[in-house]
Amino acid sequence: MADSILSETSQHVVIEVWTDLGCPWCYVGKHRLREAIADRPDSDRFVLRLRSFELNPGAPKTPETIESAFIRSHGGDAQIVVQAERRIQALAQSEGLAFSVDRLNANTFDFHRVFQYAQEQGVGVEFFSLVQDRFFAGELNPFAPDALAAAGAEVGLSEGRVREVLAGDEYAADVRADIEEGQRLGVRGVPFAVFDRRLAASGAQSVDGYARALAQTVTDASAGAA
Template identity: 75%
Template sequence: MSGEAAATDPDRPVVIEVWADLGCPWCYVGKHRLEKAIAGRPDAERFVVKLRSFELNPDAPHTPETIESAFIRSHGGNAEAVLTAERRIQALAQREGLPFSLDRLNANTFDFHRVVHYADEAGKGLEFFSRAQDRFFAGEIDPFDPDALARVAEEVGLSGQRVREVLATDEYADAVRADGEEGRELGVQGVPFTVFDRRFAASGAQSVDVYAQALEQTVEASASDPAAG
């Protein structure tokens, strides 16, 4: 196939990049809405979702703390205000069929992102991130425990031992930093931040309908200007 023919191929993969962080509740909700929007398309298999690393709170301690403690340490306020906000997001998530535990812990996510890059190198980045995040918000795992991450890795067909090795070193640290830097260059200030085939971007957790519209616009733009993708 010639280069020109490949460029105009209607089945060319459309890459959707999502800058996200593990503990971000809107990343959790937005991820599922984006998945639903893609699943509703007849060409769903054409879309490739790629997770990109972005730390919402790079100064967070490595020792896990409660969500209330983490928010108050970073932003001030009081525990009741934090829990009120959490309950609002919990109700929204549950209306969409997503479990949402209020007993989650918070800690620095840099090491988690390093494991995501190992998983991505093995073709399992999104699957690993999604499984870990879903189980975290369901209150089923402590993702800051190396053994818990190793078990999640094994659930998606990766090596738990390799995860432990990554966590014991600084492997993939440069890749995590590079993702964050690229995100900031693209204008990321918060997550989720979704980039559609490097054509359009959406900040925040959009509705299923808005994601669906963005997917359609991306496909249309790709068809009219394939070389830009």
């Protein structure tokens, strides 16, 4: 459901999405939002900005299977997460999205630091989307520095610079700033989309749900400009 968030009027409609790399609903929601934008005649009016958020900041840096991560965090029967993965796999595939259930799980903070570097270079959305799409397709291990550096090069980043960022702690403050700002806006889970600082939508909406949010935001922006 959309919640009111005050904003100043702007010519472009900025859509900010707090998101995490390994979140299946973030992956599905991103594609639904892009479809909703592409379906509008004024699609070039919308500017998508991704913002960092960690769903599981306590996850280890060493990659583990999704089942192992579930047992470590929750205990019990790993079949619960396996069944959930199969359900979202079927849903994603019905929407034309590749979805591997054999993905690895690990701490995403270092990925977010590289993403912040990509943001600085003007290719944040392209970098994030490329890595996430290939990760869910089972084609890329985002926890391997060489793979992440190669992905960065595909969107115009320096491979050497990506490795430098991964080897240090640069952009950590930027990641934390995104997370803290999201929490101030009410983000408790992702995806969390904020439309022009006017409306917020928590969770992966349907294409129609995102379309309604876009239409409402444009209406509110026009009313504010009048």
